Amino acid sequence: MADTNFVDYVKIYARSGNGGPGSTHFRREKSEPKGGPDGGDGGRGGHIILVGNTQMWTLLHLKYRRHVFAGHGESGGKQCSSGADGEDVYLDVPLGTVAKDAETGETLFEITTDGESKILVQGGRGGLGNVHFKSATQQTPRFAQPGEPFVEGWFTLELKILADVGLVGFPSAGKSTLLSVVSAAKPKIADYPFTTLVPNIGIVSYRDNQSFVMADIPGIIEGAHEGKGLGLRFLRHIERNSMLLFMVPADAKDYRKEFGILMNELQQYNPELLDKDRFLVISKSDFLDDELKVEISEQLKDIPHLFISSITGQGIMQLKDKIWQILNK
Template sequence: MFIDHAKIYVKGGDGGNGCVAFRREKYVSMGGPFGGDGGRGGNVIFVADEGLTTLMDFKYRKHFKAERGTHGKGKNQHGAWGEDLIVKVPVGTIIKDDDNGEILADLTAAGQEAIIAKGGRGGKGNSRFANATHKAPAMAENGEPGQERWISMELKLLADVGLVGFPNAGKSTLISQVSAARPKIADYPFTTLVPNLGVVSTRDHDSFVIADIPGLIEGAHQGVGLGHDFLRHIERTRLLLYILDAAQVDGRDVMSDLYTLQNELALYNPELAQRPFLVVANKMDIPGAEENCRVLEEQYKERFFKISAATGNGVQELMDKTYELLKLIPKPEPVFTDIKVIHRYDDEVPFEINIVNGIYEVTGKRIENLVKMANLDQDDSLQRFQRTIERMGLEDALREKGIKNGDTVKICELEFEYSQ
């Protein structure tokens, strides 16, 4: 089954917790802190695989989580890093943040990869907190939670040439003539329901990829029929072949068909109107076809070709011209998107305060991470947490909001009573 869009949940591995331990060895008095750090959580990495042609794998599996880091141990043993989760997708996959539509990666080359969900940092062990004034800290950090998000994926086929035409114009017959592709062929409209790819071998022992785009209809740019599902696959092609039914067997006018197709593409994406193209009159073996396309031949001249995909007449000449034009059109450079995952908060507002039903709810990535990484069951960790939020200005901000002794403050799942 051909699936070209999917929505899934991804989560980087949580960091391992730091360890609280002290050196306990014979003849070593006052050994000091000896707890190791937790390991970093694994990343969720998407990799473009040229062996895949559909997003079918994501139809039934919706959740992807990387391995968490191992907790730190005594004797300053740091936890192992969590294993990265490698997710393979077809070349041509666009990955977006489902919440805001931001493009996270556009994987247009085989082997290209992008980190979509970053693993969390490992928590520090108590040996990290020792200093000249605090030589035996009894605190450690929890691991940082891994990044998580819902993402949407969209597959746009990568082909050099796109066959564009109305249903029953003969696109599938043509691609079966020039390549090893064997799409379903019948004499009724909408035989082809999914795009088909074929590889065309040239006389120079070179090759190019041709895509049979399912038949468009008027209004496709607005999503009429399966317009949007099909049109996205045309965007990456370098050359367009407008395949027309010159015999007008379905009662369509060949001139009107061409103008309608060009208009639909231009309305969907104006850049497609500037794409190099050839006009191909098909079914020339049927009586009356020659007369029907005379005006087109006069208008487009060297860009106009007459063929019969059923008999093969004129097909080789068309492919020769197609290859000749492709050699003049530069291939697009792969787009490597640098996924930036922010763990520093210099340019970020540390928190926001909202009063909900009398409760002072504090939100913000920085302060929420601080709560999740603080082990508040340890006295030293609790004191450090209090010092940190004071330096962040939380207490001053709460007073500006009018907080009073006894009011409730909530950060994530942590609730406490305010006292000055």
């Protein structure tokens, strides 16, 4: 994903269409000059609809389309003919898009499957024509229903990445390198913090032509839940991961403390994140000899963990096996 192309939050103004008014027409023919009411119904106003598209991964296409308007329904006609419905507007969005009312913050719905469609703003209903109001005591109703008015408002669309595995760690923990090794993804990799500025996704091949999806989330720092660093903006992507893979580099000063800080940030942001399956890897382990690994394992004896190196390939296959076991338990 190019940094400039990844957009995971947009705010749009959406307005549906008015419903068309019903007709008050009366049938007038040479053989029947007083034929009675035959006014048709008005067409409904157009909806604004979100549609899931598995080929999309960003909301960039909506960033500059701040105002969206649906078509108005047309008036009913004679001979009980209904007016045409207003034109619906379909907005393709990536899977994992959450629609919210911008004023109240209320979550309206989430798009999670390809082709799934949900109405963001409903068009007004068309009014009934006068033919519906004819009765024994009202032979010539000279009125019809007006159409319902449009609905409008500001809405936010937030993208929460759908992935099987979410990588969680401090900047420079080796998350992007791991993703580049186990998948075809090409995240930006450099020897300075916050190299990753947007989430990256890769499909990891496994045994017997099976696979799972891994997401590299921009590095979290202590205080991310309070808005420090980049973490707060991207923590929501972790909410949709099936399991969390914590990464602490081999050159860390205190492995248990770093793992605890990461856990605390997730808990402060959303306590439900701690209900997810999780596993810890010590990355860059090609720096460690066997004696150091034993020492570290003693510190982490109550935390399931594995030593890996994305550079030498150490532990990578065992990690895939472990992830697959957790995802399919």
